[in-house]
Every structure is written in structure tokens, then in C-alpha cells.
Amino acid sequence: MVTNVTNLSRSGLYDWMAQRVSAVVLAAYFIFLIGYLAAHPGIDYAQWHALFTNNAMRIFSLLALVALGAHAWVGMWTIATDYLTPMAFGKSATAIRFLFQAVCGVAMFAYFVWGVQILWGI
């Protein structure tokens, strides 16, 4: 048994919903992006740049990045609380799990800030 103090919303139902909503956003984003690239085989810089300077695409991209952070957090939290347990690691399980979750959290925050810099820096 591990404590659930680090879950996204302190509510399993809300986490469940956040995972599904972020999944739909990510599916829409990647299908769009793959479709766009498949439809423009010899894409050049001007087209690529124009796509991402479009404000709608910036909003869609940022939405996808936020969804990626939430989706990854729920997923990694689930893995951490399923496998990094006292049954597997004994007394140090809480420290190991907390460290793992901290690394995940920092990575997601860094990706978010980096993404904002890219999208609004061009």
C-alpha cells in the first residue's frame, strides 16, 4: 500500500477524466500533425514556419503540450505507485518513488517552458 498524496487531483475519478480528456487532445494533435506532414511530402521552411506562426496552431500546440504533461503525470504516477512500492523496495520505497516522481514533474515542467519558448520565440 502506498499513499496517494502525489496524485494529480487527490481524486481518482478526476485523474481518470484528465487522462481521457488529455488523450483525446493528444490523439487529435498527432493525427493532425501526421496528416499534415503526409499531405505535404516535400515541405519547405516557409510552409513549416507559417504553420507554427498561425495563432490557432500555437494554441493547439500549447494545449497538446499541457495535455502531454497531464497525461504523462497520470501515467507515470500510476506506474510509480504500482511498482515502486514497499513490497519491491522495502523502507526506501517512499524516497525512491518521490524522487522518481520529482524527476518526472521537473521534466514535464521543463518541456512546457521550452515549448512556450519555441512557439512564441519564432
Add this chain to the structure above:
Amino acid sequence: MLYALGKSLGSEEGFAEVKACLTSPLAKLVTWGLLSGLLYHLVAGVRHLIMDMGGGETLEGGKLGSKIVIVISVVLIVLAGVWVW
């Protein structure tokens, strides 16, 4: 991937550099690998959503659904391979 996105959007030279890098066989293999993982995750995720709505929740339905996921994923992964190469 964010690095490649930033580089490809940052300048025309950066875009050409990323494009050239993606033509190497190793980069194509990595791209195909990433696409494969994404596609399988996507297809299995759609099955999750279908089951959330009550579809295929019997033992029979579960077995059939898992097979359908594998078949659709393999088809999409092969198509992705054709696209990348």
C-alpha cells in the same frame, strides 16, 4: 523532438539541417520506432475509450478487442514504415 522542432523553426539553415539529419537510415529507424510506439499506444487508447463506454467488456469481447488492436496497430506500423522510407 522539441530540440528538432525548435531548430527546424528557428531558421532556414536549421530546418535544412533537421531535414538532412532525418534522411539517415538510423534516424529513419528511430523515427519509425517512435511512430510505432505512438501508434500502438493510440490504438490501445482508443480501445480503452470504447471499453469505458461499455463496448467489448465481456470475456469474448475483451479477447477479440485485444486481437483487433494488434491487427490495426501492425497495419498502421507497416504503413508508417512505408511512409518513413
